[in-house]
């Protein structure tokens with residue numbers, strides 16, 4: 325029963341669809357309306373030309389031809405031509421205005437189209453009826469059928485009604501005056517069928533075309549949206565941003581110059597991603613993107629890349645900073661509240677365009693430089709672009725892009741700074757310090773490249789190279805019979821993640837017979853933390869292998885004293901900050917004294933860095949600091965200078981015999 329019901333329903337649906345009563349979308353209607361308007365122009369033009377010709381033809385013959393037909397015939401025909409001509413003219417006006425979008429009510433057009441068809445068919449019937457009586461063919465009627473029903477698109481229900489109705493009417497009118505022959509009946513039937521098939525067929529063909537056109541239009545719409553949308557967040561992408569900024573630029577110079585390019589960078593997003601997973605990370609970015617968009621409603625906002633966004637924000641002349649700060653603070657709050665444990669944050673760089681010629685992407689890059697320049701600055705969240713930011717950024721990029729070349733081309737050189745025993749000033753070792761002598765930038769001090777290499781996780785390349793060079797220098801010195809002293813080599817905390825230090829020491833130190841006592845391993849205090857198991861275990865293994873571990877920059881970091889319990893260092897290198905203002909600050913002495921006592925109590929040796937004056941040296945010697953490093957005994961120097969100074973006894977050398 326159900327099956328029959330379903331079949332019945334389906335059949336009914338198909339019949340209704342076939343007749344053009346249901347199942348056609350708005351876009352199909354629009355497509356057909358426009359098509360009919362174009363056909364309307366064509367049909368009305370043909371009709372107007374034909375009827376004008378006919379009017380002229382009849383008038384000419386009336387005046388010139390002696391065999392003039394009756395006056396009534398003339399009036400009948402002229403009226404019919406004129407009415408048809410006027411109807412065509414109206415159709416032309418309707419169609420033209422519809423195409424120009426001046427007439428939007430489709431029902432007026434539809435009703436008029438039917439009216440025109442009825443007039444046209446009536447005209448055809450009338451003329452052909454007159455011809456039929458004279459024994460001529462029904463060519464006028466058939467021509468009108470083809471022009472109106474065949475060129476324009478009709479719903480099958482309408483075309484079937486109009487075509488069948490007009491044929492029946494024509495047949496009965498003619499048949500009632502002169503009985504139609506079998507041949508006439510058959511001819512009329514065949515033409516009726518042909519016109520019907522054509523009109524219905526054209527409708528369904530148009531339906532398919534309209535569907536394809538709709539599909540293409542939807543696709544175009546989708547593609548044009550995708551082209552300007554950021555996939556992950558759904559807000560605009562850089563193409564959209566450039567377009568919007570371009571529009572502002574071309575509309576109003578004043579508006580353009582009253583705005584700032586902002587570059588927003590979410591801090592620690594990587595940790596958030598690692599903790600919560602990629603999908604949650606994307607959801608978080610999405611939420612933040614919409615918060616930014618909401619905060620800067622109506623202004624160009626886009627995702628620049630990863631966790632970076634750009635805004636072309638209005639700078640209110642009166643209280644610009646206050647307003648901007650409120651907006652940024654609310655975005656920052658939202659970011660930080662997403663997971664207080666991850667320590668998320670927001671850094672913002674800003675660039676004020678100087679003129680309208682400024683290129684959008686370059687302006688975004690300037691705002692980015694400004695943002696990057698405060699990346700590591702604790703407590704600084706906003707930075708306006710200056711030329712210095714750009715130079716900083718350029719140098720950073722240079723370091724990252726050229727570290728491999730600098731190593732392979734020998735731009736990195738090792739300088740050695742002497743370390744002496746406090747008790748007798750005898751030389752007892754050196755610290756190896758890297759220098760980058762660049763063909764473009766000249767002498768680059770470590771603070772310009774070490775932090776950058778650490779940030780971009782490239783520092784292991786440098787440190788491995790320094791170790792290798794130090795070992796080579798020791799072997800060369802030995803070969804030349806120059807006395808060898810232990811050298812301490814600096815290692816960054818992330819070296820322990822990025823390379824296998826034990827293996828490296830095995831290759832360069834142990835296998836080459838350098839002697840473990842000749843290489844000391846320096847690790848900065850601030851690098852240490854209790855939960856870093858890998859670092860602690862590696863240091864422990866090095867310790868059991870008899871390497872001497874030196875704790876660098878003691879007192880400069882934020883790590884607590886209890887770390888001293890966790891790690892097994894042999895030497896405490898007291899940070900040079902304690903000697904700053906040594907002469908003037910009365911607190912320096914008791915602090916240093918206590919540090920030395922503490923180190924001794926827990927079994928660590930001591931070394932003071934940054935000793936520049938005899939006064940400081942005397943005090944350190946007095947309180948029992950064992951080793952001294954500082955300009956008082958020598959600045960970091962190239963290997964050749966070290967060898968020369970050892971050979972000509974510029975240093976106090978221990979009795980080596």
Ligand code: C2E
Nearest residue numbers: 757758770774790814815816934935936953954955956960
């Ligand atoms: P650091 O390990 O604390 O090195 C001591 C720094 O203090 C050196 O600066 C040295 O030139 C400077 N110095 C020594 N005596 C005095 C003094 O009496 N007065 C003053 N004012 N300064 C003195 P440098 O060579 O500029 O190195 C800076 C930092 O760069 C180093 O601090 C170290 O943390 C890092 N570094 C240098 N070379 C390397 C390296 O090969 N690898 C790694 N990972 N870091 C390195």
Ligand code: CA
Nearest residue numbers: 755814846876
């Ligand atoms: Ca050091």
Ligand code: CA
Nearest residue numbers: 876877897933
């Ligand atoms: Ca140090």
